[in-house]
Amino acid sequence: MAPTTCFNCKEARAVVIRPKNRHKLCRSCFIEIFETEVHETITSSKLFFPGERIAIGASGGKDSTVLAAVLKTLNERYNYGLELILLSIDEGIRGYRDDSLETVKRNAVQYDMPLTIVGYGELYGWTMDQVVEQVGKKGNCTYCGVFRRQALDRGAERLDIKHVVTGHNADDVAETVMMNLLRGDLPRLSRGTSIITESGASDTKRSKPLKYAYEKEIVLYAHHRQLDYFSTECIYSPEAFRGSARTLIKDLEKIRPSSILDIVKSGEDMAALVPGQAPGGKSCKSSAPAAGAAEEETGGCGSQNGRSSGGEMAAMEQQLASNDGAESRETEIKMPKKGKVSVGKKIKTQTLQHCERCGYISSQPICKACNLLDGLNRNRPKTAIEVGMEDEEGSSTLMRQMEHVQLTNS
Amino acid sequence: MPAKELTGSCMDCKDADAVLTTRNRSLCGPCYQVFLEHKVYRRMERYRKYPDPGSPSYRLLLPLSLGVSSSSLLRMLDTGMNRQLAKNARTSYTIEIIAIEPFTHAYDEALYTKRFEAARETFSKYTFNRIPLHSIFDYVPNMTEAMREYVGSQFKDDTSRSNEERLAAFRGANSTATSKADLDNVLFTQLVVGYAKQTGCESILWADSDTSLAAKTLAGAAKGRGAALTWQVSDAMSPWGVRFDFPCRDISKPELALYESVSPDLSDIVIPDEPLSENILTKNLSIDELMLRYVTTQGEKYPGVMANVSRTANKLDSYSSLDSTICSLCSAIVDNVKGNETGITVASQFSVQKPQFCYGCTRSRPEIDS
Numbered sequence: 001m002a003p004t005t006c007f008n009c010k011e012a013r014a015v016v017i018r019p020k021n022r023h024k025l026c027r028s029c030f031i032e033i034f035e036t037e038v039h040e041t042i043t044s045s046k047l048f049f050p051g052e053r054i055a056i057g058a059s060g061g062k063d064s065t066v067l068a069a070v071l072k073t074l075n076e077r078y079n080y081g082l083e084l085i086l087l088s089i090d091e092g093i094r095g096y097r098d099d100s101l102e103t104v105k106r107n108a109v110q111y112d113m114p115l116t117i118v119g120y121g122e123l124y125g126w127t128m129d130q131v132v133e134q135v136g137k138k139g140n141c142t143y144c145g146v147f148r149r150q151a152l153d154r155g156a157e158r159l160d161i162k163h164v165v166t167g168h169n170a171d172d173v174a175e176t177v178m179m180n181l182l183r184g185d186l187p188r189l190s191r192g193t194s195i196i197t198e199s200g201a202s203d204t205k206r207s208k209p210l211k212y213a214y215e216k217e218i219v220l221y222a223h224h225r226q227l228d229y230f231s232t233e234c235i236y237s238p239e240a241f242r243g244s245a246r247t248l249i250k251d252l253e254k255i256r257p258s259s260i261l262d263i264v265k266s267g268e269d270m271a272a273l274v275p276g277q278a279p280g281g282k283s284c285k286s287s288a289p290a291a292g293a294a295e296e297e298t299g300g301c302g303s304q305n306g307r308s309s310g311g312e313m314a315a316m317e318q319q320l321a322s323n324d325g326a327e328s329r330e331t332e333i334k335m336p337k338k339g340k341v342s343v344g345k346k347i348k349t350q351t352l353q354h355c356e357r358c359g360y361i362s363s364q365p366i367c368k369a370c371n372l373l374d375g376l377n378r379n380r381p382k383t384a385i386e387v388g389m390e391d392e393e394g395s396s397t398l399m400r401q402m403e404h405v406q407l408t409n410s
Numbered sequence: 411m412p413a414k415e416l417t418g419s420c421m422d423c424k425d426a427d428a429v430l431t432t433r434n435r436s437l438c439g440p441c442y443q444v445f446l447e448h449k450v451y452r453r454m455e456r457y458r459k460y461p462d463p464g465s466p467s468y469r470l471l472l473p474l475s476l477g478v479s480s481s482s483l484l485r486m487l488d489t490g491m492n493r494q495l496a497k498n499a500r501t502s503y504t505i506e507i508i509a510i511e512p513f514t515h516a517y518d519e520a521l522y523t524k525r526f527e528a529a530r531e532t533f534s535k536y537t538f539n540r541i542p543l544h545s546i547f548d549y550v551p552n553m554t555e556a557m558r559e560y561v562g563s564q565f566k567d568d569t570s571r572s573n574e575e576r577l578a579a580f581r582g583a584n585s586t587a588t589s590k591a592d593l594d595n596v597l598f599t600q601l602v603v604g605y606a607k608q609t610g611c612e613s614i615l616w617a618d619s620d621t622s623l624a625a626k627t628l629a630g631a632a633k634g635r636g637a638a639l640t641w642q643v644s645d646a647m648s649p650w651g652v653r654f655d656f657p658c659r660d661i662s663k664p665e666l667a668l669y670e671s672v673s674p675d676l677s678d679i680v681i682p683d684e685p686l687s688e689n690i691l692t693k694n695l696s697i698d699e700l701m702l703r704y705v706t707t708q709g710e711k712y713p714g715v716m717a718n719v720s721r722t723a724n725k726l727d728s729y730s731s732l733d734s735t736i737c738s739l740c741s742a743i744v745d746n747v748k749g750n751e752t753g754i755t756v757a758s759q760f761s762v763q764k765p766q767f768c769y770g771c772t773r774s775r776p777e778i779d780s
Contacts, residue, residue: 183715263631265759266639316714325434
């Protein structure tokens with residue numbers, strides 16, 4: 001069979017079938033189309049202004065590596081006039097982050113961009129490995145998510161940068177839409193869908209230039225441009241809702257490849273219909289979204305394939321069941337009506353303030369990160385206990401000591 | 411023979427033996443019926459207030475599939491109206507029943523007729539009607555034009571053929587399971603709405619359980635029909651000026667099945683659902699089926715979480731479609747919702763100059779069908 005020619009240029013040999021629409025393309029056409037689409041996203045939503053300094057949230061993974069590569073290319077091709085800087089967060093996960101940070105360091109040289117690394121250890125006094133040691137693997141993504149969000153903002157602040165771009169792709173956005181439908185969180189659905197999230201108080205804004213790019217196409221782009229990225233996923237597990245949403249999206253993609261974009265489209269429309277939300281979730285100057293933005297990614301990064309403990313879903317199930325049970329026991333007391341009472345669909349609103357401890361934007365007197373840290377620090381021993389033999393595993397030390405006890409007893 | 415297990419007495423009437431346990435309550439059959447009926451009446455609040463004296467009571471349309479949900483809803487509403495009659499000698503609303511004959515799969519017509527007649531006999535107070543899907547040409551005025559434009563040039567609509575054949579040709583133009591099922595849903599809704607308008611009903615009472623609504627919510631989102639969720643799964647005014655209400659929205663499918671099992675008068679009426687086949691490849695399912703399976707299986711473990719999905723969608727603000735272009739096929743808005751100015755549009759996604767169909771319908775169009 002003769003090789004298929006490219007759908008676009010009709011000359012070169014097609015080497016890529018676009019996951020999005022099954023078009024067969026040659027290498028250079030695919031790369032060009034991918035870049036043009038990102039460029040269109042950037043221009044149509046007016047993401048940047050000339051001279052703007054942009055921090056690229058770089059993890060060393062495929063999404064952020066592709067983002068850095070594409071932004072560098074487009075910046076030069078279309079004269080955006082941007083100053084691009086890599087900003088990495090070191091969560092302190094051995095065997096995962098230390099390796100991926102090496103990739104980011106190489107990227108910094110390859111793309112000729114300055115790099116700043118902010119560590120959980122220096123910011124919070126806890127690395128993720130230490131957190132997991134303390135809280136176990138269940139729910140650790142909550143810590144990581146809350147910490148990361150703040151860490152990126154603090155990193156940006158340190159660099160005096162007002163705009164951080166992240167590598168969230170269409171699959172991530174679709175996943176967020178489904179996940180928040182499952183857990184009934186409309187404000188977060190709205191924020192997760194909008195291309196720019198601005199918060200009222202802090203002047204760091206976030207955006208997702210790869211919002212419409214399929215994960216599969218990002219991988220193909222990285223492959224065909226031979227980008228240097230780190231492909232191991234986080235060793236800790238994602239929470240159940242994200243895992244469940246991810247499995248669902250993989251199935252949907254098998255049925256109808258376009259459904260990822262279709263979900264993004266649904267999410268965008270629904271975001272505009274979330275009660276109490278500024279239209280489009282963009283330039284949220286009202287208090288609710290702003291405060292929420294500070295806590296946007298409490299769901300963690302969820303970089304795994306639907307592996308989950310189900311703990312969060314079970315917890316929510318229990319909560320809902322007990323609400324339901326309580327409802328049948330309670331008597332509704334109605335206030336006498338005074339004039340026109342609005343019976344609109346009400347949704348919880350948040351008021352914006354600053355955390356009393358760290359000054360970060362929060363909907364509560366003490367921000368989520370400080371709260372989590374409180375919990376962690378409460379259980380941290382004041383004095384470290386050292387076992388004599390450093391390299392020996394704790395359990396075997398204990399075992400040997402037990403043997404010793406038995407011997408002396410006998 | 412082993413002795414019958416002692417289940418204890420009913421928590422509500424403290425008299426009869428409990429026959430089932432639901433939401434941590436052990437109840438007898440009649441108390442369970444009351445428990446569920448109460449959930450439906452609460453949703454019917456809007457129609458339980460008597461209209462001004464002299465003005466007619468509300469006219470509501472109940473589409474009856476003879477499945478568990480719609481048959482149970484009919485029985486619950488009947489019980490409620492009987493209670494109103496006993497108290498006030500009149501009811502605040504009347505219901506009209508329309509049965510659309512099955513069209514998605516081959517069915518036993520004799521059995522269907524028998525069950526339909528049994529329903530008509532049991533609930534003889536109400537007007538029953540039964541129509542096939544292809545009567546859509548009689549009830550929806552511009553169906554022929556919409557159909558021709560939707561399918562495009564390769565489709566020849568031969569008006570000399572019967573309506574049944576014309577509709578079959580139209581439905582057959584789509585190749586994927588998802589597009590077929592999506593289009594069938596659109597046609598079905600259109601027909602029921604068309605019927606409601608012709609018979610002067612102001613609202614349609616859809617019998618969807620929370621299970622079905624959760625599946626519809628997720629499927630709607632997955633098919634790019636997110637904006638239409640504000641009426642497709644919400645108690646609200648539909649774009650046709652007929653209200654949509656979902657009185658069973660607080661009840662799950664298994665709970666409705668339990669209701670049927672404790673209501674002997676329904677046993678001659680309900681046609682049991684076909685069980686979900688297990689050996690089918692995910693990629694051959696339609697999105698609607700996939701979501702129904704997902705919600706059903708997850709619902710066994712997390713019924714509350716699934717019920718919460720449709721409640722969440724019901725919280726979305728409604729919007730007016732007055733000054734927007736309306737999809738010629740499904741009447742959803744063609745443009746983006748106000749406030750979503752930078753998002754994906756029909757025009758940007760499908761490079762159509764002047765789009766006439768909404769995003770969801772355009773996605774299911776035969777030539778785009780992927």
